[in-house]
Amino acid sequence: MENVIINGLQQGLIYGFMALGVLLTFRILGFPDLTVEGTFPLGAAVAATAVVKGIDPTIAVLLGAASGGVAGAATGLMHTRLKVNNILAGILTASAIYTVMLRVMGRPNTPLLAYDSFFTKAMGLFGLNESQMSLFEMQVATISILFIMVLAARLLLGWFLKTDMGLTIRATGSNEKMIRALGVNTENTKLLTLVIANTLVGLSGALACQNQGFADVGMGFGVLVAAIASVIVGEMLFGGRSLSMLLTGVVLGSILYRSLLALGLRLNLPAEDFKMVTALLVLLALTLPNLKLGKANSKKKTSMLGSLTRSLGAEKQ
Numbered sequence: 580m581e582n583v584i585i586n587g588l589q590q591g592l593i594y595g596f597m598a599l600g601v602l603l604t605f606r607i608l609g610f611p612d613l614t615v616e617g618t619f620p621l622g623a624a625v626a627a628t629a630v631v632k633g634i635d636p637t638i639a640v641l642l643g644a645a646s647g648g649v650a651g652a653a654t655g656l657m658h659t660r661l662k663v664n665n666i667l668a669g670i671l672t673a674s675a676i677y678t679v680m681l682r683v684m685g686r687p688n689t690p691l692l693a694y695d696s697f698f699t700k701a702m703g704l705f706g707l708n709e710s711q712m713s714l715f716e717m718q719v720a721t722i723s724i725l726f727i728m729v730l731a732a733r734l735l736l737g738w739f740l741k742t743d744m745g746l747t748i749r750a751t752g753s754n755e756k757m758i759r760a761l762g763v764n765t766e767n768t769k770l771l772t773l774v775i776a777n778t779l780v781g782l783s784g785a786l787a788c789q790n791q792g793f794a795d796v797g798m799g800f801g802v803l804v805a806a807i808a809s810v811i812v813g814e815m816l817f818g819g820r821s822l823s824m825l826l827t828g829v830v831l832g833s834i835l836y837r838s839l840l841a842l843g844l845r846l847n848l849p850a851e852d853f854k855m856v857t858a859l860l861v862l863l864a865l866t867l868p869n870l871k872l873g874k875a876n877s878k879k880k881t882s883m884l885g886s887l888t889r890s891l892g893a894e895k896q
Contacts (some may be wrong), residue, residue: 583845586717587838592725593786594802594809595830595836599736600779601806602829606814607740608772609752613669614654615806617676618647618777620799622784624680625795627689636697639784647781648774650676655770673799680796688795697789698724721790732779733826739775740822748772801854808860809833836860 599621604612626643630636657668667895681687699709701724702717706781709717739745750758751768758766788794813832814825840853848856 583838583841585715585722586841586844587834589718589790590723590837590841591834592722592729592830593790594783594805594876595602595729595833596732596779596786597783597802598809598813598829598833599732599808599826600776600783601803602810602825603736603748603772603776603779605807606810606825607749607752608828609755610769610772611650611666611669612654612773612776613666613771613803614650614672614676614773614777615669615780615803616799616801617673618650618780618799619784619787619802620794621650621676621680621794622781623788623794623798624649624683624784624796625781626785627691627788627806628683630691630694630696630789631689636789638696640697640782640789643785643788644778644782647784648778650781651773651775651777654777656888659766659770673825678797684794684796687797688793690793691788692792696792697786725786729830733830737826744768744771804858805836806833809836812836812860 584670598616601612601615604610614734624643625646626639629642634642653675654668654672657663657671658665663671695699698721702709702712705720707720712720740749747758747763747768748771749764751763751772770791784798784889787798809832810829811832812835813828813830816835817824817828817831840856843853843856
């Protein structure tokens, strides 16, 4: 059980950045951005290549995040300037990214086990020596570093969404026609949102490759569904009544989702069943709120019917 918790926390926090990015586009802006499936492995590929070429792992992670922002800008420009359908723009960018990754790495995958990682460098800043630490201590230190980073990202994003630009993004997602009628350039708003969201996704990919010790062009397969599942689970279980709760809930949803996958591995669940489990989790998360709403409406109708019956009875008397 200890391994399930540790793996769930590690993976959940790493993918928490991606969940925040997907929340920003899908939930807040209302933009179905399929670029994510390419942005995540692109961040990993750029970071891994940078490390292999002798660049400091911290700089490599930042380059991976920046590459994600560039990919988001490509999708945004295709949609806003070339008037390409938003879904198709994301698909085109994700397809092009595959070639970019092969060009960057020069091969389908890049191992990093022989190089220092971002996490070992970060531990050194706190005076921790990897060679003197047990595996458990290293895992705890990694989780602590990730927690600080995710907390900072969540606070910054929460602050940004309350600024004038952030409120414009939220208004664009709620009613684009209305905000455009007020003179706001929604094209620039969408472009900025896609850049920020995919920067977070690229950062998630860069950290993932540093944590697992390799980058692969197939790392992005299925990550979008997993991110959407994290968003839905987080919003459903941990609350979406306020922006603050929504942002926190998404990160917690990512941790819960990854913990369930780790538990499945612990219980020897076949790896080929994970996609089915993911689909069922998303389906369950999507239908539960509707079932609750249906019960609430049924109770409301019953209550109204009872009140009407009592009123009619009183009139007869």
